[in-house]
Amino acid sequence: MFVDALDAFGLRDKTLVVATDWAEKDIDGNTTPWSMGTAAPQANQMFARYYDRLERLGLKVLRMHDLRADPGHRWGLAPFHYEPSVYARVREAIEAFPSAS
Numbered sequence: 211m212f213v214d215a216l217d218a219f220g221l222r223d224k225t226l227v228v229a230t231d232w233a234e235k236d237i238d239g240n241t242t243p244w245s246m247g248t249a250a251p252q253a254n255q256m257f258a259r260y261y262d263r264l265e266r267l268g269l270k271v272l273r274m275h276d277l278r279a280d281p282g283h284r285w286g287l288a289p290f291h292y293e294p295s296v297y298a299r300v301r302e303a304i305e306a307f308p309s310a311s
Contacts, residue, residue: 213267226307227271228300229261232289233279242279242289250289272303 216222232250233242242250265271274296283291 213264213269216269222268224308225269226304227261227264227269228274228304229257229271230274230290230292230296230300231257231277233277233292234289236279236281236287237293238281240281243287245288245290253289270307272300272307274299 213222216225232245232253234250234254236242245253248256261271261273277296278293279287279289279291280293281287285291
């Protein structure tokens with residue numbers, strides 16, 4: 211239904227799914243804490259099937275693996291609070307996306 215809605219509005223080719231793995235380690239090499247009752251490896255395994263499905267439906271998926279969490283993140287340490295370079299890479303990919311399509 212989601213992809214059908216994107217098609218109805220002519221947005222499929224303008225949609226980029228940002229698929230950042232949860233960081234299993236922080237920048238100091240420590241294991242990241244569980245979040246929402248889930249450890250990073252399990253979250254990554256669970257989300258992978260959704261990203262695979264969206265890709266099979268024809269959406270562009272930006273996959274990012276082996277990420278590091280930042281204990282100094284403004285909202286604290288979590289597997290999805292990344293080191294600054296990750297955000298820079300995501301921004302660059304988003305900015306480049308329309309021209310790459």
